[in-house]
Every structure is written in C-alpha cells, then in structure tokens.
Amino acid sequence: MLKRLQIFALFLLTTLAFAQKPDLKKITISGKIFEKGTTLPLEYATVVFQDAKNPEKLNGGVTDMEGNFKFEVPSGTYNVRFEYISFKTIEFKNKTYNTNTDFGKIYLEADIAQLAAVEVIAERSTVEIKLDKKVYNVGKDMMVKGGTVSDVLDNVPSVTVDPEGTVALRGNENVRILIDGKPSGLAGINIADALKMLPADAVEKVEVITNPSARYDAEGGGGIINIVLRKGKAQGLNGSFVGTIGDPETYGLNSSINFRSEKFNLFSNIGYNYRTSLGNSSTDSYYTSATANPNSIFLEERRTNERLNKGYNSNFGIELFLDKSTSWTNSLTIQNGRGENPDNVFFYNYDANRNPTFTRNRLNNQNSKDFTFEYATNFTKNFKKEDHKLTVDMAFSQNRERDNSTIYDQIIGDPNVLTERTLNPENQQRNLFQTDYVLPIGKDARFEAGYRGNFQKNITDFEIDSLDVSGNWVRNDIYSNLLEYKEYVNAFYMQYGSKIDKFSYFLGVRFEDSNIEVNSISSNDYNTKKYNNFFPTATVNYEFSESSNISLSYSKRINRPRGRFLNPFSSYSSRINIFRGNPDLNPAYTNAFDLGYLKRWKKVTFNTSAYVNLTDDSFQFIRRESGLFVEGVPVIESTPINLATEIRAGFEFNLNYSPYKWWKLNANFNLFRNETKGDYSYINSSDELVVQNFDNTATSWFSRISSKINLPYNIDWQANAFYMAPQTNAQGKTLSMTSINLAFSKDVLKDKGTIALNVSDLLNSRKRRSEVNLPTVISSSEFQWRQRQINLSFTYRFNKKKNDRENQKRSDDGGGDEFMG
Structure with a gap:
C-alpha cells in the first residue's frame, strides 16, 4: 500500500511538472536520501517543490532503491520538503533555484511520535541505544508473554532482577522506578511485589536512564528505569x-x-x-x-x-x-x-x-x-x-x-x-x-x-x-x-x-x-x-x-x-x-x-x-x-x-x-x-x-x-x-x-x-x-x-x-x- 501511494505521488508530481509553463528554464534537481544514524537508503521518499508564490503548484519526485532522486523543475522560488512516512520532514522555505542543484546526501530522522501513530503497538522487540538512555521496546517479545513486569525488566540491557525481585541497574540496587515518567500508585508500598503483579502485556517500552537530567527526580543514585504503559493511538x-x-x-x-x-x-x-x-x-x-x-x-x-x-x-x-x-x-x-x-x-x-x-x-x-x-x-x-x-x-x-x-x-x-x-x-x-x-x-x-x-x-x-x-x-x-x-x-x-x-x-x-x-x-x-x-x-x-x-x-x-x-x-x-x-x-x-x-x-x-x-x-x-x-x-x-x-x-x-x-x-x-x-x-x-x-x-x-x-x-x-x-x-x-x-x-x-x-x-x-x-x-x-x-x-x-x-x-x-x- 505504501509503495502504491508513493508511486501515485510520483505520477502526480510528474504530471504537475509537465503542466508548467513551457517558457520557463528547466533545471535538474538531484541527491540521495538516507536514514539518519545509518547508511541505509530510504526508497520511495518524497521530494516536494512547492511554488512559493502559488502553493497549489507542485513539482518533485521520489527516490529509487538506492535513495537517489533526479527530476526537472522550472527555475524559480520554492518551498522544498523531503518527506518519508514516520520520519521527520526537512524543509527549506522560500529558496530560489536558477541552476542545476545537487542536494548531496539528505538524512531523515525517525519520528517516534508519528511512528507510534502508524504502528499502534509495535510488534517487534528492539533495543534502541541512545547516548542518554536505552529504550527497550517490548513489542513481540516472546520471552515475556504471560509474564510480569519483573520478567520484562529481566530482559532489559544493564538491568538485573535477582530471585527475590530486587531490581538493579549496572549492579546497583539504588535505582528509581517510574511508571509513565512519574512516581505511581501502581508501585504500591513494595515496588518488587508490585512489579510481579503487573502483567507484561501492559508495557509498551522500558527506558533506562543511567545519568538523568535535571527534569527527572534526583532520587536513585544508580539511575532511573521508566516503565511506559500501552496507550492506543490508531484511528478507529x-x-x-x-x-x-x-x-x-x-x-x-x-x-x-x-x-x-x-x-x-x-x-x-x-x-x-x-x-x-x-x-x-x-x-x-x-x-x-x-x-x-x-x-x-x-x-x-x-x-x-x-x-x-x-x-x-x-x-x-x-x-x-x-x-x-x-x-x-x-x-x-x-x-x-x-x-x-x-x-x-x-x-x-x-x-x-x-x-x-x-x-x-x-x-x-x-x-x-x-x-x-x-x-x-x-x-x-x-x-x-x-x-x-x-x-x-x-x-x-x-x-x-x-x-x-x-x-x-x-x-x-x-x-x-x-x-x-x-x-x-x-x-x-x-x-x-x-x-x-x-x-x-x-x-x-x-x-x-x-x-x-x-x-x-x-x-x-x-x-x-x-x-x-x-x-x-x-x-x-x-x-x-x-x-x-x-x-x-x-x-x-x-x-x-x-x-x-x-x-x-x-x-x-x-x-x-x-x-x-x-x-x-x-x-x-x-x-x-x-x-x-x-x-x-x-x-x-x-x-x-x-x-x-x-x-x-x-x-x-x-x-x-x-x-x-x-x-x-x-x-x-x-x-x-x-x-x-x-x-x-x-x-x-x-x-x-x-x-x-x-x-x-x-x-x-x-x-x-x-x-x-x-x-x-x-x-x-x-x-x-x-x-x-x-x-x-x-x-x-x-x-x-x-x-x-x-x-x-x-x-x-x-x-x-x-x-x-x-x-x-x-x-x-x-x-x-x-x-x-x-x-x-x-x-x-x-x-x-x-x-x-x-x-x-x-x-x-x-x-x-x-x-x-x-x-x-x-x-x-x-x-x-x-x-x-x-x-x-x-x-x-x-x-x-x-x-x-x-x-x-x-x-x-x-x-x-x-x-x-x-x-x-x-x-x-x-x-x-x-x-x-x-x-x-x-x-x-x-x-x-x-x-x-x-x-x-x-x-x-x-x-x-x-x-x-x-x-x-x-x-x-x-x-x-x-x-x-
């Protein structure tokens, strides 16, 4: 379905490009689009040239399997957008293009908010490694089906749960556990017992923050573990x-x-x-x-x-x-x-x-x-x-x-x-x-x-x-x-x-x-x-x-x-x-x-x-x-x-x-x-x-x-x-x-x-x-x-x-x- 929509977009943009006035000078637009953080090309990413004076006039194209794009547009002043579903859009507004232009390598970054809206509940289980934290997406983790939040934490990198249910981060038991970013009544009086009661299927992801910023509680010398519960986001x-x-x-x-x-x-x-x-x-x-x-x-x-x-x-x-x-x-x-x-x-x-x-x-x-x-x-x-x-x-x-x-x-x-x-x-x-x-x-x-x-x-x-x-x-x-x-x-x-x-x-x-x-x-x-x-x-x-x-x-x-x-x-x-x-x-x-x-x-x-x-x-x-x-x-x-x-x-x-x-x-x-x-x-x-x-x-x-x-x-x-x-x-x-x-x-x-x-x-x-x-x-x-x-x-x-x-x-x-x- 995604490819069909983007092929249709390519057809529409190409049609619009031919509909431009013939007396305008044609220039060639080219470049490559990759996913930020990797060297992987994004196929069917969209490049949109919108006429700055007449926004209804659109030109552009989409990328091939290697992330390349190349098309012609009339010279002029445009608002340019590089788009891909579930990725953050890059935009250059009110720029004039009179000569052939090679944008080189364009890197699009995944938009977590949009991604959640598209995927509802991610079926995959991943570990996203970032400099300030690690995010463990529970998704389709077979290990924890029918289990508890304690079982989830026991699969998270840097986290250990001992046989009594005590949670440690990097071997340090002095760790603060939050639910949806805040102290929660769900944690009850005994956090270890509470984690054994909460089902694993209620958890969307776990964030491990070893050195939190000032926005978080100062509690927890070993760091913070934030348990994010599922909340539906899809239409219908x-x-x-x-x-x-x-x-x-x-x-x-x-x-x-x-x-x-x-x-x-x-x-x-x-x-x-x-x-x-x-x-x-x-x-x-x-x-x-x-x-x-x-x-x-x-x-x-x-x-x-x-x-x-x-x-x-x-x-x-x-x-x-x-x-x-x-x-x-x-x-x-x-x-x-x-x-x-x-x-x-x-x-x-x-x-x-x-x-x-x-x-x-x-x-x-x-x-x-x-x-x-x-x-x-x-x-x-x-x-x-x-x-x-x-x-x-x-x-x-x-x-x-x-x-x-x-x-x-x-x-x-x-x-x-x-x-x-x-x-x-x-x-x-x-x-x-x-x-x-x-x-x-x-x-x-x-x-x-x-x-x-x-x-x-x-x-x-x-x-x-x-x-x-x-x-x-x-x-x-x-x-x-x-x-x-x-x-x-x-x-x-x-x-x-x-x-x-x-x-x-x-x-x-x-x-x-x-x-x-x-x-x-x-x-x-x-x-x-x-x-x-x-x-x-x-x-x-x-x-x-x-x-x-x-x-x-x-x-x-x-x-x-x-x-x-x-x-x-x-x-x-x-x-x-x-x-x-x-x-x-x-x-x-x-x-x-x-x-x-x-x-x-x-x-x-x-x-x-x-x-x-x-x-x-x-x-x-x-x-x-x-x-x-x-x-x-x-x-x-x-x-x-x-x-x-x-x-x-x-x-x-x-x-x-x-x-x-x-x-x-x-x-x-x-x-x-x-x-x-x-x-x-x-x-x-x-x-x-x-x-x-x-x-x-x-x-x-x-x-x-x-x-x-x-x-x-x-x-x-x-x-x-x-x-x-x-x-x-x-x-x-x-x-x-x-x-x-x-x-x-x-x-x-x-x-x-x-x-x-x-x-x-x-x-x-x-x-x-x-x-x-x-x-x-x-x-x-x-x-x-x-x-x-x-x-x-x-x-x-x-x-x-x-x-x-x-x-x-x-x-x-x-x-x-x-x-x-």
Missing part, C-alpha cells in the same frame, strides 16, 4: 487479546482496546491473572558463640514456598483533543490482588559431632490482599513553534495492603504447639503535582523549567500475637510496631541546551526541599528530617559523524530510605533470622559520572560507557546478634545502616548485530568494582564489644545475550542467556548465577493471531547463593524465588496490522541520538 476501533496458560499452574487473560477519532481517544488495558510460583531455600549454619546451646551447634534450615497470586488490573482513559494544539487526558487505574504463601520450614539441629538432636517445624500460612486506586490527569498545550509546549500533570492514588499470617511452631514429637499470628495492614496515600515548560530558542537551543510536588503518607501497623493456654491472643510487644511515614518533597528545575555544529551541551540544576517524618508510634520514637539540596546536571556531546558520537555527563543524586528500610520490625518469617529496619537512616548522596561512546554501522550498533558513582552515607546491610535466643540459638538480625563511603566504578557495552535479515543478536556486558569503607560496632550476647571493619573491595560482572532467528514456516525462535559472576562483601560473598530462557512463536489467522511458547529458567538454575562469615556464626544459603516456568499464550489482534517496517531495507535495532535528555 482496534485492540488485542492475550490468553495464557502455564506450568506451574498459571492462567491469564489480558486485553488492550482502543477507539480513536478526530475529537477523542479512548484506551483501556484490562486483565486477570492467576499465577503459582514454587520456591525453596536452604541455610546451613555453624554457631561458634560460647553461649550457643550445645545441642544446636549445627543447624540446617529447609524452606519450601507455594506462592499464589491472583487478581485483576484495569486502566481506562480518554484523551480529548480540545483543538489542534491542546489535549486533555484523564485515566483511572484499579488493581486488586490476593495472594497465598504457605511457608513451610524445617530446622534440623545437630550437636558438635553432627549428631541429630531435635527437629523443629514452622509453618507460616500467609495471606495477602492488595488494592490500588489511581486517578491521573494531563493537560498538554503545543504552541505554534515546534517543540514549544506546556504540560500539567496531577495524580492521586491510594494503596491498601493486608498481609496476615498464622504460624504454627513445634518440635517434632512434642505435642506442644506454639501458635502465633501476624497482622500487617499498610496504607499509602500519594498526591503528585507537576508542570513542565519547554521553549525552543533559535534553531538548535532549548530552555526547560518545571515544578514537581510529591506528597505521600504511609502507615504500617505490624503486630504479632501469641495464643495462650486459655485460647486468647496476646500481643508480642517485642516485635510489634506502628510506623507512620510522611514524605513531602517540593522540587524546581531549569535546564538549557544548545547545539553548535557537531558539539552540543545540556546544563541543568534541580532544587529539592524535603520534609520527612518517621514516627515509631509504638515505641514513642519520633524522627523529623528536613533538608534541601541543589542537584546539578551536565551533558556534553560531540558528533564525529552521522553514525558516531561521544558524550560526557554528570549528575548528583539522592537515595531516601523508605518502607521496610525504616520499620523497626517488618518481617517474622523465621524466629532465628529476622529483618529489622532502621528509623534513623539518613539519605545517601551520589555524584555520578558517565563517559559514553556510540557507533553505528550498517548491521551493527555499538554503545559503550565507563562510569563512576561516589556515594556518601551509603546503605549497607549488616548482620548481628539481636540479644535474643530461641532454644539456645542466638537470633541473628539483618538491618541497614549508613556506612561511610562507597565508590562504584564500571565499564559496560551493548551490541546490536543483524548478520542476516533473519537473525538478530543483542549482547550486554557489565564489569563493575565496588569499594566500601567504614566500621560498625555492637555488643554481642557475651557482653563483648564487637568492631566490624567493612572496608571491602569487590569486583564482579554480568553478561546477557539474546538471539532471535526467523525459522521456516514463519516460526520465530528466541533464546536468552544470563550469567552473574561471584561477588564478595565485608561479611561474606554471593556466588555465581546462570539462567537460560527459550521461546518459540508462530503467526496464524493471516497474521491476526500469534501462538507463543516460552520457558523461563530452562535449567532451573536461577538461585541466589551466598556465604556469610560472622564472629558468632558461619552460614551458607541458597534461595530460589520461582522454579522453572512454562507458558503457552495466544494473541489475537483485530483491526490492527503487524508492523511492516521490518520488511524494509533498514535496520530496526538502531535508534537516533538526541542531544537533549
């Missing part, structure tokens, strides 16, 4: 349905339906998911403390989990086109989930000679409920000048979580059973107000300014009760706590960027005023922290050529402690290994430097960067004796503290390679070195002062490679492999981890449907293994959050066309670079 009624079944038991049905007219755009994403995740863990401990029970010198802890999560998520929205330059969008998001997690633990105790003494069983029958409600509104005003615009955003959300459990604890053979229960209601309210203004200055300069107010309040009421002999529940005040957390952050920013020939720069500053309250009401401990900071950012780029760039960037970042990091007690899954938050944690500050280089060839895109992060008062988890004992065994608690300084430096590269039209490769490698300096002291169970030196230098690396091959009979095959190398820390080390994913897909029903089969963790090897060496205990552990998963999904599209740009003579793994972030 269209949509898709995705059904999934899997083993362990998994069911899901998700839909994306859109209706767009000239006056409004209705969009929705609705889904229901039922997921079972089987997990397990084991810990072997040797207690060296003289106060340890001689019957419990050696302890083996074995744990099995059968997690069940089920629930629905829905997002409805309407975008009103008030006029040609003004739009108003309103959306409503509702998420409701339930979970079950019977956690069964056996503790096998041995004496000093490894003779078994007794076995304890602990069954934690956990149930959870989660409800999120969010209303968001956006107003956008585009002014006459291109890129001159004003946006206003507001969002109001509430999140309620109820996490309760009943615990049965007994020594095997002993009729006495200790029965306990935990009650853990959590409530969060968040209000967001934001406005951004962009003002282009001249041809290649831009000024931006804006405000963001982020106000949230969290209340966590953690209670543990024990069942006494009379059948009454008695509160355990040692582990119970009511915590109130308030965070009010007002931020202002401005930044300016310009481009001079091949050199460009972008300078900005952000001011954030923070008012934080951490109130442990049960212990009558109130903490108020008020501070304000300036966060400068700077980026300079130099363009060696259309396909080669280098950049240097700097930003100052902050990491505020939240949630379980602050709660004096928020976990009771084990009586001898507990997690305790620290209400007195201070924010950590990071100075981030990044040097990047980007090079494109016809079939290869290569991006590499070296980075250094200097952090003061960094968070570190320490393990220590709590002073409590269970059956003579010291209770070990893990807690975060501010530990002096951390220096993180690394090197990474990303490589996109298409050796053949039917084969695409993507590789990511990251080598990093982490150095910490600091001391920590505490009093152990023997009333001795223990001083721990946390000076430690650890070097590690991880690598991911993805291969996609188009097989005969329109079958696609995709394989991902991931390896995380060992890493040492001040109290032990984390061992290596390997995982492999496979997927196959085939289009059916004349490309309206797609069947996909994927296997996550093919070798069942995705396990976190670690070793801990403390003065009183030496332990090794292995943890697997989810065992191998197999999913079969079917996607049906109506009134949609699969992306046909893959069939054009151009690479779909590149991506233009932008001199402004």
Whole structure:
C-alpha cells in the first residue's frame, strides 16, 4: 500500500511538472536520501517543490532503491520538503533555484511520535541505544508473554532482577522506578511485589536512564528505569487479546482496546491473572558463640514456598483533543490482588559431632490482599513553534495492603504447639503535582523549567500475637510496631541546551526541599528530617559523524530510605533470622559520572560507557546478634545502616548485530568494582564489644545475550542467556548465577493471531547463593524465588496490522541520538 501511494505521488508530481509553463528554464534537481544514524537508503521518499508564490503548484519526485532522486523543475522560488512516512520532514522555505542543484546526501530522522501513530503497538522487540538512555521496546517479545513486569525488566540491557525481585541497574540496587515518567500508585508500598503483579502485556517500552537530567527526580543514585504503559493511538476501533496458560499452574487473560477519532481517544488495558510460583531455600549454619546451646551447634534450615497470586488490573482513559494544539487526558487505574504463601520450614539441629538432636517445624500460612486506586490527569498545550509546549500533570492514588499470617511452631514429637499470628495492614496515600515548560530558542537551543510536588503518607501497623493456654491472643510487644511515614518533597528545575555544529551541551540544576517524618508510634520514637539540596546536571556531546558520537555527563543524586528500610520490625518469617529496619537512616548522596561512546554501522550498533558513582552515607546491610535466643540459638538480625563511603566504578557495552535479515543478536556486558569503607560496632550476647571493619573491595560482572532467528514456516525462535559472576562483601560473598530462557512463536489467522511458547529458567538454575562469615556464626544459603516456568499464550489482534517496517531495507535495532535528555 505504501509503495502504491508513493508511486501515485510520483505520477502526480510528474504530471504537475509537465503542466508548467513551457517558457520557463528547466533545471535538474538531484541527491540521495538516507536514514539518519545509518547508511541505509530510504526508497520511495518524497521530494516536494512547492511554488512559493502559488502553493497549489507542485513539482518533485521520489527516490529509487538506492535513495537517489533526479527530476526537472522550472527555475524559480520554492518551498522544498523531503518527506518519508514516520520520519521527520526537512524543509527549506522560500529558496530560489536558477541552476542545476545537487542536494548531496539528505538524512531523515525517525519520528517516534508519528511512528507510534502508524504502528499502534509495535510488534517487534528492539533495543534502541541512545547516548542518554536505552529504550527497550517490548513489542513481540516472546520471552515475556504471560509474564510480569519483573520478567520484562529481566530482559532489559544493564538491568538485573535477582530471585527475590530486587531490581538493579549496572549492579546497583539504588535505582528509581517510574511508571509513565512519574512516581505511581501502581508501585504500591513494595515496588518488587508490585512489579510481579503487573502483567507484561501492559508495557509498551522500558527506558533506562543511567545519568538523568535535571527534569527527572534526583532520587536513585544508580539511575532511573521508566516503565511506559500501552496507550492506543490508531484511528478507529482496534485492540488485542492475550490468553495464557502455564506450568506451574498459571492462567491469564489480558486485553488492550482502543477507539480513536478526530475529537477523542479512548484506551483501556484490562486483565486477570492467576499465577503459582514454587520456591525453596536452604541455610546451613555453624554457631561458634560460647553461649550457643550445645545441642544446636549445627543447624540446617529447609524452606519450601507455594506462592499464589491472583487478581485483576484495569486502566481506562480518554484523551480529548480540545483543538489542534491542546489535549486533555484523564485515566483511572484499579488493581486488586490476593495472594497465598504457605511457608513451610524445617530446622534440623545437630550437636558438635553432627549428631541429630531435635527437629523443629514452622509453618507460616500467609495471606495477602492488595488494592490500588489511581486517578491521573494531563493537560498538554503545543504552541505554534515546534517543540514549544506546556504540560500539567496531577495524580492521586491510594494503596491498601493486608498481609496476615498464622504460624504454627513445634518440635517434632512434642505435642506442644506454639501458635502465633501476624497482622500487617499498610496504607499509602500519594498526591503528585507537576508542570513542565519547554521553549525552543533559535534553531538548535532549548530552555526547560518545571515544578514537581510529591506528597505521600504511609502507615504500617505490624503486630504479632501469641495464643495462650486459655485460647486468647496476646500481643508480642517485642516485635510489634506502628510506623507512620510522611514524605513531602517540593522540587524546581531549569535546564538549557544548545547545539553548535557537531558539539552540543545540556546544563541543568534541580532544587529539592524535603520534609520527612518517621514516627515509631509504638515505641514513642519520633524522627523529623528536613533538608534541601541543589542537584546539578551536565551533558556534553560531540558528533564525529552521522553514525558516531561521544558524550560526557554528570549528575548528583539522592537515595531516601523508605518502607521496610525504616520499620523497626517488618518481617517474622523465621524466629532465628529476622529483618529489622532502621528509623534513623539518613539519605545517601551520589555524584555520578558517565563517559559514553556510540557507533553505528550498517548491521551493527555499538554503545559503550565507563562510569563512576561516589556515594556518601551509603546503605549497607549488616548482620548481628539481636540479644535474643530461641532454644539456645542466638537470633541473628539483618538491618541497614549508613556506612561511610562507597565508590562504584564500571565499564559496560551493548551490541546490536543483524548478520542476516533473519537473525538478530543483542549482547550486554557489565564489569563493575565496588569499594566500601567504614566500621560498625555492637555488643554481642557475651557482653563483648564487637568492631566490624567493612572496608571491602569487590569486583564482579554480568553478561546477557539474546538471539532471535526467523525459522521456516514463519516460526520465530528466541533464546536468552544470563550469567552473574561471584561477588564478595565485608561479611561474606554471593556466588555465581546462570539462567537460560527459550521461546518459540508462530503467526496464524493471516497474521491476526500469534501462538507463543516460552520457558523461563530452562535449567532451573536461577538461585541466589551466598556465604556469610560472622564472629558468632558461619552460614551458607541458597534461595530460589520461582522454579522453572512454562507458558503457552495466544494473541489475537483485530483491526490492527503487524508492523511492516521490518520488511524494509533498514535496520530496526538502531535508534537516533538526541542531544537533549
């Protein structure tokens, strides 16, 4: 269809050219048109010569397979346009042409906004590598069909998700996660759990920003991950349905339906998911403390989990086109989930000679409920000048979580059973107000300014009760706590960027005023922290050529402690290994430097960067004796503290390679070195002062490679492999981890449907293994959050066309670079 339209355009333009007055001098117009960032020609690109005095008179032509154009026009004054569908138009206005003119090479840049309007939902999965960020278009990624957002992130270059769901960027867990460019109620109170609830099919793309500009929150010393949800953009009624079944038991049905007219755009994403995740863990401990029970010198802890999560998520929205330059969008998001997690633990105790003494069983029958409600509104005003615009955003959300459990604890053979229960209601309210203004200055300069107010309040009421002999529940005040957390952050920013020939720069500053309250009401401990900071950012780029760039960037970042990091007690899954938050944690500050280089060839895109992060008062988890004992065994608690300084430096590269039209490769490698300096002291169970030196230098690396091959009979095959190398820390080390994913897909029903089969963790090897060496205990552990998963999904599209740009003579793994972030 595209070729037919452009051939018709060629015929029309040629006819118009012959219709000119015969007495005018004819001149020859020639040149070549290529895609910016590659050396690939654009076939059927249009060249339009519009008479400046009589706009109805048109001349011109289109390019051939090699991007060449050549035609004759009468001499005169013209407005000249170089156009191609989904690419930005280049225009020269009111120019006089009296002689033969060769325009040489013209480079057109892909227009992401137009591209989205044409393609609705891109069916391809690509990694667009840019100097300021990497954009992972989820598209037709077979690996994540039927999965969650955690599965999506685990396929993104530079990003890792450990078996517990913790997200890290370049190995740094201090990362800020946004949804549609802003903090969202969808993230709830626990971001890791929220990502496991949100279906992968709701995600359009993921943006990885390692060194954000002043426009973004200063939160996140490791950078920002922005998850962009799908919003339909095509004319008329269209949509898709995705059904999934899997083993362990998994069911899901998700839909994306859109209706767009000239006056409004209705969009929705609705889904229901039922997921079972089987997990397990084991810990072997040797207690060296003289106060340890001689019957419990050696302890083996074995744990099995059968997690069940089920629930629905829905997002409805309407975008009103008030006029040609003004739009108003309103959306409503509702998420409701339930979970079950019977956690069964056996503790096998041995004496000093490894003779078994007794076995304890602990069954934690956990149930959870989660409800999120969010209303968001956006107003956008585009002014006459291109890129001159004003946006206003507001969002109001509430999140309620109820996490309760009943615990049965007994020594095997002993009729006495200790029965306990935990009650853990959590409530969060968040209000967001934001406005951004962009003002282009001249041809290649831009000024931006804006405000963001982020106000949230969290209340966590953690209670543990024990069942006494009379059948009454008695509160355990040692582990119970009511915590109130308030965070009010007002931020202002401005930044300016310009481009001079091949050199460009972008300078900005952000001011954030923070008012934080951490109130442990049960212990009558109130903490108020008020501070304000300036966060400068700077980026300079130099363009060696259309396909080669280098950049240097700097930003100052902050990491505020939240949630379980602050709660004096928020976990009771084990009586001898507990997690305790620290209400007195201070924010950590990071100075981030990044040097990047980007090079494109016809079939290869290569991006590499070296980075250094200097952090003061960094968070570190320490393990220590709590002073409590269970059956003579010291209770070990893990807690975060501010530990002096951390220096993180690394090197990474990303490589996109298409050796053949039917084969695409993507590789990511990251080598990093982490150095910490600091001391920590505490009093152990023997009333001795223990001083721990946390000076430690650890070097590690991880690598991911993805291969996609188009097989005969329109079958696609995709394989991902991931390896995380060992890493040492001040109290032990984390061992290596390997995982492999496979997927196959085939289009059916004349490309309206797609069947996909994927296997996550093919070798069942995705396990976190670690070793801990403390003065009183030496332990090794292995943890697997989810065992191998197999999913079969079917996607049906109506009134949609699969992306046909893959069939054009151009690479779909590149991506233009932008001199402004």
